[in-house]
Amino acid sequence: MPQLEVVASEPETWSLLRAAAEETARVEPALASQINAVILSHSDLASALSFQIARKLGDSELGPMSVREVCREAFDADPGIVAAAEADLRAVAERDPAIRTLLQPFLYFKGFQALQAHRVAHWLWGQGRETLAFHFQSRMSELFQVDIHPAARMGAGLFLDHGTGIVIGETAIVGDEVSMLHGVTLGGTGAERGDRHPKIGKGVLLGAGAKVLGNITIGDYAKVASGSVVLKAVPSGCTVAGVPARLVNCPAGEAPARTMDHTLADIVYDFVI
Structure with a gap:
């Protein structure tokens, strides 16, 4: 790792x-x-x-x-x-x-x-x-x-805003400078064992209620909109939104976790990531 x-x-x-x-x-x-x-x-x-x-x-x-x-x-x-x-x-x-x-x-x-x-x-x-x-x-x-498995690896410079309802699984990794709001879940997709939880890159913004499920990577400085369910990898610098999550725009911005900018672009791509 x-x-x-x-x-x-x-x-x-x-x-x-x-x-x-x-x-x-x-x-x-x-x-x-x-x-x-x-x-x-x-x-x-x-x-x-x-x-x-x-x-x-x-x-x-x-x-x-x-x-x-x-x-x-x-x-x-x-x-x-x-x-x-x-x-x-x-x-x-x-x-x-x-x-x-x-x-x-x-x-x-x-x-x-x-x-x-x-x-x-x-x-x-x-x-x-x-x-x-x-x-x-x-x-x-x-x-x-706030329920974080002891084995989960958390970076530095993190902001867990409000905190209530955050759940982070055993094999999750959260990079430096990430911001996440209440209700975020970094979970698995079933009862499988082994490496089964998300890997969150540096400077990512996870909106309130966002669910990121499975052993997938959220690239550096990406943004996950509030209430989204993410089941596939997200490229660095991109924004995803929806259930299931879809690409909204790339790049999302230089440092969404720092700006805490939860707004979305007007145009949504018509494919699922």
């Missing part, structure tokens, strides 16, 4: 998050205790992120302290996990006009939080600790309504 690129760490991301936390704690005293515990009491993003994942996923079966230790172990073994989280935060800031600061996705956006929990589960899966990886997946699904 090809290796996904990990976006380099940018220390200023942590500084921006801390600054937003300090200002919010000042103007919203009711939240000061929470903000101090989750962000301001920590020296770096890795420490704060492990605390945040632990406070969300910890339960009576696997307490927050135990979850945090697992996260720390993963971050120490693979610093790329935290670098990817930084890239994810920057992606939200770039693509979501509703946010005010990095504090919102870090504290409240379940798409971002589910993705970071998955990154730890994926590391566990790679270590052969499959049962604990499944525990993380189960908690993530229960809490965030």
Whole structure:
């Protein structure tokens, strides 16, 4: 399998998050205790992120302290996990006009939080600790309504907007800089085993409710319109729409995942991909 690129760490991301936390704690005293515990009491993003994942996923079966230790172990073994989280935060800031600061996705956006929990589960899966990886997946699904198999490979700089109802199968691969909205499914087409899930290229935009099924490739910078069902490969830079999905235009644009442009061309080709 090809290796996904990990976006380099940018220390200023942590500084921006801390600054937003300090200002919010000042103007919203009711939240000061929470903000101090989750962000301001920590020296770096890795420490704060492990605390945040632990406070969300910890339960009576696997307490927050135990979850945090697992996260720390993963971050120490693979610093790329935290670098990817930084890239994810920057992606939200770039693509979501509703946010005010990095504090919102870090504290409240379940798409971002589910993705970071998955990154730890994926590391566990790679270590052969499959049962604990499944525990993380189960908690993530229960809490965030985002169900990503621990074996699925997720790139950096991802934006899971709203998050609710996203399902990603075991052998799926999602490239860097992808944006997907609620209700997206990257699934199989039957009960076959083996490599059976989609491969999503870099910079792809997957609209709300899009279903991409089978071991097919969605090329770099392609766009899948909301509500579409895609059963065949999509060329790089193209837009598809409909049930079953049809080519709308090629090229779709330089970076649809960054612009979050969900509009479609007026002319639809008269053949199914």
